[in-house]
Amino acid sequence: MRQAVLRSLQTIVPDTVLVQEQVRDVFAAQPGIGRLAQRIVGASFNGSGIDTRHTVIDELSLTADVAEPRFFDRATGRLLSPGTRERNELYVSEATRMVVDAARRALEADPDIEAADITHVVTVSCTGFHAPGPEYEIVRALGLSDGVQRFHLGFMGCYASMPALRAASQFCAADPEAVVLVASVELCTLHLRSSEDPDTIVASSLFADGAAAGIVTARDLPTPVRGLRLDRFHTAIAVEGEKDMAWTIGDRGFEMILSTSVPQIIGETIIGALRPLYTGEEDLSAAFEEGRVGDRVEHWAIHPGGRSILDRVQERLHLSDAQLHPAREVLRVNGNMSSATVLFVLRRILEEEGARHGERVAAMAFGPGLTAESALMTVDAPASDAP
Numbered sequence: 001m002r003q004a005v006l007r008s009l010q011t012i013v014p015d016t017v018l019v020q021e022q023v024r025d026v027f028a029a030q031p032g033i034g035r036l037a038q039r040i041v042g043a044s045f046n047g048s049g050i051d052t053r054h055t056v057i058d059e060l061s062l063t064a065d066v067a068e069p070r071f072f073d074r075a076t077g078r079l080l081s082p083g084t085r086e087r088n089e090l091y092v093s094e095a096t097r098m099v100v101d102a103a104r105r106a107l108e109a110d111p112d113i114e115a116a117d118i119t120h121v122v123t124v125s126c127t128g129f130h131a132p133g134p135e136y137e138i139v140r141a142l143g144l145s146d147g148v149q150r151f152h153l154g155f156m157g158c159y160a161s162m163p164a165l166r167a168a169s170q171f172c173a174a175d176p177e178a179v180v181l182v183a184s185v186e187l188c189t190l191h192l193r194s195s196e197d198p199d200t201i202v203a204s205s206l207f208a209d210g211a212a213a214g215i216v217t218a219r220d221l222p223t224p225v226r227g228l229r230l231d232r233f234h235t236a237i238a239v240e241g242e243k244d245m246a247w248t249i250g251d252r253g254f255e256m257i258l259s260t261s262v263p264q265i266i267g268e269t270i271i272g273a274l275r276p277l278y279t280g281e282e283d284l285s286a287a288f289e290e291g292r293v294g295d296r297v298e299h300w301a302i303h304p305g306g307r308s309i310l311d312r313v314q315e316r317l318h319l320s321d322a323q324l325h326p327a328r329e330v331l332r333v334n335g336n337m338s339s340a341t342v343l344f345v346l347r348r349i350l351e352e353e354g355a356r357h358g359e360r361v362a363a364m365a366f367g368p369g370l371t372a373e374s375a376l377m378t379v380d381a382p383a384s385d386a387p
Helices: 020-028 035-046 084-109 134-141 161-174 198-204 262-278 282-289 307-317 321-334 338-352
Strands: 005-012 016-019 052-055 120-125 149-154 179-187 209-217 227-237 245-250 253-258 299-302 360-367 371-380
Touching: 005 084, 005 338, 005 371, 016 020, 020 035, 020 052, 035 198, 052 209, 052 321, 084 120, 084 134, 084 179, 084 209, 084 253, 120 134, 120 161, 120 338, 134 149, 134 179, 149 161, 161 179, 161 209, 161 227, 161 338, 161 360, 161 371, 179 338, 198 253, 209 338, 227 262, 227 338, 262 307, 262 360, 262 371, 299 307, 299 321, 299 338, 307 321, 321 338, 338 360
Parallel strands: 120 149, 120 179, 299 360
Antiparallel strands: 005 209, 005 227, 016 052, 179 209, 227 371, 245 253, 360 371
């Protein structure tokens, strides 16, 4: 039976660009921020590995002329603190626009799939809530059948696109004619806030907005396109990190806990989290045990939760700079867009990193729990791309 393939993967970001150095200076200059917090702001922003991020909040551009600012008062330089309801109202309008746009682009990019072919829609988001939700909005906006099966994975955090792909793969295994539209949208900047808390400062230095969508199907389609065969998935939990990465709802937006201990915990547990993926593939399993897995798996789509996380993963798995390049570049240009980020990394591997037909891709994303979701994939490309 033909395996499910992720194809026509598309990504988008909002128009407003945040320059990391400028955002750093704004956070460091907030009233009530003491010298210690200012030093933490400087260290977190300067060491983030990020040059730019994107946001749906136009007034954060530092040049926008807003009569009644809600998030940032450019005249005084103060970050404002709107309530959760006001933040979520902006999420409803902007997340809907972005996720529909990403889904439409994925559908338009596929030469063999039309709206009438879609059987399932799976959406992912943890930065806002509304019902009917993003999966409904996609069905209505793209003119999909009312009978399309709809699923939304909400509030799972940065790893959630991985179980979305796994669910899509399972739908295709159950029905070889299934065509699943998977989409993620995250507006993390809606919840940025001034604080002296080190964990909050770290989160503020990393998070950004973005959306991604792709089509998963096992159908034997006539037009060869670049994609990823979804081979296998695995979930692992590092219970010692349960309190080090969390996402809760406060009166002034959602509150992210991202402890500085997270990179160390990931480094200590990543081998055990990945090992089950290689069971049953003798050459990969042996390479993994010998610490040479980087020699057999050409491409690594590691969720760039931060530069220190990527550093620790690279060290523990003995990966080359080239293998971590796609993750570091997505982090540098776009920041951490929560669940959408790993899809950005996968697209970069397919389109900009020279991935060839038959090469292996290891994907991994981390989130609350501390949960590690991982997958093995294989590049599926036209015959002309074969080595």
